[in-house]
Amino acid sequence: MCGIHGVISTVPIPNISSELRNALSNRGPDHSGQTSRELHLPNGDSIIHLNFTSTVLALRGDHVAKQPLESSATGSVLCWNGEAWRIDGQPIGSENDGELILAKLDATDSSSSESRESHILNIIRSIDGPFAFLFYDAQFKRLYFGRDRLGRRSLLINQAEDGNSISFSSIADISAAGWKEVEADGVYALNLESRIATSHDFKLDTRIARYEWLSSPRGDNMVPSIGSFNMALPPQEHKLDFGSVSVEMLRYWLCESLKLRVLNIPEPPSPLSDADVRLAILFSGGLDCTVLARLAHDLVPSSQGIDLINVAFENPRQVAVDKTVRRTQPYLPVTDVYEACPDRITGRKAFAELRSICPDRHWRFIAVNVPYEEALSHKSRVVSLMYPHNTEMDLSIAFALYFAARGIGNSYTHSCEWEPDPPSITSPARVLLSGLGADELFGGYSRHEAAFKNGGYARLVEELMLDISRIGQRNLGRDDRIMAHWGKEVRFPYLDEELVRFAISSPIWEKCDFQHQFHPAVIDPAKRILRLLADELGLKAIAREKKRAIQFGSRTAKMESRTSRVRGTTTIT
Incomplete structure (x- = not known):
């Protein structure tokens, strides 16, 4: 970087x-x-x-x-x-x-x-x-x-x-x-x-x-930057299951991608603790990031620790809602404002599952708790970093990435439960892994299911090809500016070119399966190929975890009272 x-x-x-x-x-x-x-x-x-x-x-x-x-x-x-x-x-x-x-x-x-x-x-x-x-x-x-x-x-x-x-x-x-x-x-x-x-x-x-990236792109099925998209429609009888070759192929290409990104990371020049930690994962506890953590465990030397950075915000609007609910339902337990965040709940569950199946790894769950006033005090810097992006949605996502990349939080190593006075640390890792890209490649968004319902596999193929074609127009430049501010480099294993080429060349029925909504193992149709891999890796609970956007999981969306009724596309004032 x-x-x-x-x-x-x-x-x-x-x-x-x-x-x-x-x-x-x-x-x-x-x-x-x-x-x-x-x-x-x-x-x-x-x-x-x-x-x-x-x-x-x-x-x-x-x-x-x-x-x-x-x-x-x-x-x-x-x-x-x-x-x-x-x-x-x-x-x-x-x-x-x-x-x-x-x-x-x-x-x-x-x-x-x-x-x-x-x-x-x-x-x-x-x-x-x-x-x-x-x-x-x-x-x-x-x-x-x-x-x-x-x-x-x-x-x-x-x-x-x-x-x-x-x-x-x-x-x-x-x-x-x-x-x-x-x-x-x-x-x-x-x-x-x-x-x-x-x-x-x-x-x-x-x-x-x-x-052009490709010197001679040709055909309606070309993704102009990277190659040919497989637009074939499934045969009458098809099934995406544990025995599918595509699941093992995904594991191979994801491991090849991770080898380049997690091995031979130099030790930080000024370690902040005695632990040898060179890699951290932006960790919501969702499917995409937890699979990366599980496979990274197989590759990173056992002498090195891995930090799992989980961010949660004090959102005044949500705090007010929680208070109202407790007034009407007083029997509900009082919950810490940060521990109530959806990503904190799933993060702790995923941390527990990783510790269970990889007990010899030194995992650190870093709970980054961001008070509302602290978020506001950094707002002007975050806005300048994400510029020329300037919408409310940009800001809510940027907040989450900014504080996650900073890596200051409460450290949990042995217990997955909330503790009253955990040690506060700063992660020394200068390489961050992000699970971004899996949804676009394997059909993980709700709009992909909607496309299938509206036009079957033909419409779903078009939607996935559109997503891949416009990845370069998305917000990765913004995210780079936000996280690099802390002297960190974010790496995207799912966006490795060889893995992307594998994904776009694979037929649609080898990636997701909206025709068969209910898998015998209760694995959702969205990103089913990745869910099957997670299950194969021992991540039974994570394989069945629902998709959630970062701004809602960390509760950065519409934190200020004036934004409660504005759209995400509204320009910041």
Whole structure:
């Protein structure tokens, strides 16, 4: 995880603000660097100034790769924020991925701009993993930039109205308006030798070229960023059950994804406790995250602990409702406001099940309790981090991710029950796992069941293909900005490219089964493939857990009284 920033301007570039520098350093606390270039245009009078800034969170290789990365041979510059898990389908070893990518990008001294561009695009397209990047090709004076095909890392762009500058950043400089999210629909390029003459001066030619992730996407069944979607309809007799090959295939690809993401994590430079904990899981106790925890147990060395971070909020609206219920039903027990949160209830159940089936693992259940006043005190920071996203729903989700990533809470290791005075700790883990993506891949949302009811498997196939196609347009850039603020990197095992390709190539009846609503083992039809895997892994209760959105499970939705009647899409005021 890193913070990257770049400015291209026809006038000398001032230093970035201290606020922005601090925000970038929060993302990358291990190193901060800057480099600049001057591009003299052929007319001899005009100069384009380029300035690149990078901060580094070092999680790959045996040393801190100082950024921006620069080529000693050509003067090219790479600002790299992300993880290249594979290049050309081959897993990356222990070497630093950013240094490897710069070497590959700069390997060809092409005689033409077309062949050079083709080489650069082929390298970027061959990368599997979450990333955002800026690459200045000094040979042909072009800037390439973009986000990975699933949009898992943040990159914002801001084009000045006067046409004299264009800026890029992992996080917005809130002193300047006009920041927009770079779309994750391809690789972008800007020709810096092209300019627009005016009567007194010249302006940057900010016409940006876009190149598709797939060089030749064809067919109605193509997911433009990643491959072909299996649109076949099921035969008359079909069954998704414990013996289905797809369940074992899911286990294989999920384990392959996790190996890349949970092994060889370096020990935090300043451990906050004696426990060796390098990995934490955003843990609601739901199906998706608990399966990740269970499989991570099989892979992570037994000497390392795993933190399960569970967040709950004091929501005044819900507190008032609970008080009303107790007045009318006084026989109900008084419940701690945080322990009453749905995600805390399921989280403790899942923690108990994990401890039961994996007793030799040092699990820590970290109960993050967020008082209402504390949430409000952080609101302005959360709003600035999630910008340019600005709705009430954005805020409710961002609150949950922000405090979960901070990782400060009450620690439970042996007891799954509430204790009056548990120790408070800060998780030292700098890698977080998220279960996001499973619903889109395997039909976990209520709208998927609605699609089946309205149009059978044909309509369900269309809905799932739409979900996969627009993952890159979703909110992962927002989530990256929120959680990286704490010097943490969030990883999404379900969104591994190979696992996604397996999922979209699998027929619909091998993923969910809304035609047979009631499985003999009482396993719901939504995401049935994952539920069957959970049951196979010993997670009997979790396999039967219902889906719940994070803002409702943690009770961040509509915390303020003024929001009680507004829609989630309402702009924050």
